Amino acid sequence: MGRDFRRLLQGVPCWNRRTQAIYEQHGVPLHDVVLQSRAELALLCELIEREGVRSYLEIGVWTGRLVTALHELFDFDRVAAADIGVVESLGLPLRLPFGVDFFHGDSHSAAFVAWRRALGPVDLVLIDGDHRYDAVRADWELARRSPCRLIAFHDIVGDDPGSAGVRRLWRELEGDKIELVAPNDELGQRESTMGIGVVRGPFPRPGDLEADWPG
Amino acid sequence: MPAQEALEIGLVEIRTRDLQRAREYYEAVFGWTGTPVGDGSYAFLDTGKQPIAALYEIGNRDIPVGVTPYLLAPEIDDVLADVAKVGGEVLAPKSEWGAMGFWANTQDPWGNGVALLQPRSAWSPSYRAAPRHPIVWAELRAPDLQAAVRYYKRVAGWSFQVKPGVDHFAFRSAGSHPVGVGLVGGARADLLGQLTMYARVDDLTEVGERVGRAGGSLSQHSKTAPETGRIRIAYDPDGNAMGLFEDGPRGA
Numbered sequence: 049m050g051r052d053f054r055r056l057l058q059g060v061p062c063w064n065r066r067t068q069a070i071y072e073q074h075g076v077p078l079h080d081v082v083l084q085s086r087a088e089l090a091l092l093c094e095l096i097e098r099e100g101v102r103s104y105l106e107i108g109v110w111t112g113r114l115v116t117a118l119h120e121l122f123d124f125d126r127v128a129a130a131d132i133g134v135v136e137s138l139g140l141p142l143r144l145p146f147g148v149d150f151f152h153g154d155s156h157s158a159a160f161v162a163w164r165r166a167l168g169p170v171d172l173v174l175i176d177g178d179h180r181y182d183a184v185r186a187d188w189e190l191a192r193r194s195p196c197r198l199i200a201f202h203d204i205v206g207d208d209p210g211s212a213g214v215r216r217l218w219r220e221l222e223g224d225k226i227e228l229v230a231p232n233d234e235l236g237q238r239e240s241t242m243g244i245g246v247v248r249g250p251f252p253r254p255g256d257l258e259a260d261w262p263g
Numbered sequence: 264m265p266a267q268e269a270l271e272i273g274l275v276e277i278r279t280r281d282l283q284r285a286r287e288y289y290e291a292v293f294g295w296t297g298t299p300v301g302d303g304s305y306a307f308l309d310t311g312k313q314p315i316a317a318l319y320e321i322g323n324r325d326i327p328v329g330v331t332p333y334l335l336a337p338e339i340d341d342v343l344a345d346v347a348k349v350g351g352e353v354l355a356p357k358s359e360w361g362a363m364g365f366w367a368n369t370q371d372p373w374g375n376g377v378a379l380l381q382p383r384s385a386w387s388p389s390y391r392a393a394p395r396h397p398i399v400w401a402e403l404r405a406p407d408l409q410a411a412v413r414y415y416k417r418v419a420g421w422s423f424q425v426k427p428g429v430d431h432f433a434f435r436s437a438g439s440h441p442v443g444v445g446l447v448g449g450a451r452a453d454l455l456g457q458l459t460m461y462a463r464v465d466d467l468t469e470v471g472e473r474v475g476r477a478g479g480s481l482s483q484h485s486k487t488a489p490e491t492g493r494i495r496i497a498y499d500p501d502g503n504a505m506g507l508f509e510d511g512p513r514g515a
């Protein structure tokens with residue numbers, strides 16, 4: 049039997065009623081927590097364990113709580129992250145796991161493309177940066193042309209206008225798709241308003257030539 | 264590979280040449296009341312929350328004074344085996360400690376002394392005091408930061424974080440643990456004399472004044488602390504350091 053991730057994640061602060069209230073008031077979840085529903089995070093952990101993920105890249109880390117919690121749980125062989133640093137301008141702390149390969153900048157820049165190329169193969173990439181359609185599409189286009197096994201997206205369900213772009217892209221994508229969707233019980237939800245979608249590779253798929261790299 | 268269960272600091276032992284004088288000092292400055300045990304050379308100090316503190320009077324001048332944190336270990340033998348494998352030193356092997364259980368003493372490759380306590384039963388000292396000045400932070404010298412992160416991962420199961428752009432400092436945040444841990448690397452490690460524990464205080468100025476009145480002394484300047492807030496170092500009458508962390512991290 050696998051590990052009980054619900055128990056192991058107990059000490060990890062996730063999106064809760066307070067985060068929700070702040071989000072509803074300010075339109076930004078100004079809270080130093082993992083911006084995920086704990087139930088869905090546990091499902092993601094189960095997938096990471098099942099798939100034997102040993103290297104992880106997170107695009108869009110907020111205060112770094114998710115990448116830190118995952119690295120603590122899985123002790124990845126390689127951990128990488130990219131973020132433009134919105135939290136720093138909001139006065140929240142940004143902390144990352146020791147040994148992280150960190151790109152501090154825009155995931156749509158030429159510098160990021162070079163950084164991603166240099167990073168090499170990664171088992172799992174989580175795309176959770178800019179949620180607008182063109183932005184998340186650009187993150188996907190680069191991710192799928194880079195060597196990796198699994199590409200995940202956060203916010204594939206619900207009706208939050210802020211993540212409409214992710215939902216649209218998720219509907220458009222084809223392939224072997226896995227949906228990790230569970231209501232956030234810390235909010236007393238009956239239906240999830242987030243959801244994690246995972247597309248199984250390997251990437252790049254045949255035909256996605258390196259020459260097609262954006263940037 | 265799943266990460267091992269992390270060991271937490273349960274006790275902080277302060278060695279002194281004069282137990283009565285030290286008791287009066289820690290009570291006056293931090294409000295930690297002492298309960299002597301055994302032959303009177305040992306006393307527990309009620310800090311109000313984990314970790315508890317203790318004073319140990321040592322007449323033998325060959326043994327220096329100093330402050331030693333104890334990690335609570337379910338199996339000391341396992342930890343000692345890891346210490347030996349990753350270049351640490353076992354200063355005192357596992358031995359009985361009366362009703363407490365077992366203890367051992369180790370030193371990491373950079374000279375930080377870290378002891379171990381294997382309690383006989385679940386570790387639950389009865390704290391009576393309000394946790395007004397809890398011990399919340401430990402700062403260790405780690406000139407080779409990478410190696411120190413590996414060492415404490417193996418020995419204590421600790422995972423460390425960094426702030427982007429700060430390459431000489433790794434920390435284990437106090438948020439979800441009783442005591443946070445900072446590893447000070449590179450050239451800055453040389454500026455750090457000894458392993459230093461920090462207590463959180465509400466008002467640095469007020470506590471600082473009490474230090475002087477109680478026979479201790481203070482470092483000259485307050486500086487910015489590893490996470491947030493101002494710090495100063497208080498030296499007790501024996502010369503032992505205890506950091507004062509104003510508005511510091513709120514431990515679990």
Ligand SMILES: C[S@@+](CC[C@H](N)C(=O)[O-])C[C@H]1O[C@@H](n2cnc3c(N)ncnc32)[C@H](O)[C@@H]1O
Binds near residue numbers: 106132
């Ligand atoms: C929803 S948060 C990430 C949440 C995090 N993955 C978690 O689960 O806790 C989005 C993050 O994306 C970052 N971001 C937004 N646009 C970006 C861009 N163009 N490049 C890199 N990061 C970006 C923001 O700074 C923010 O930290």
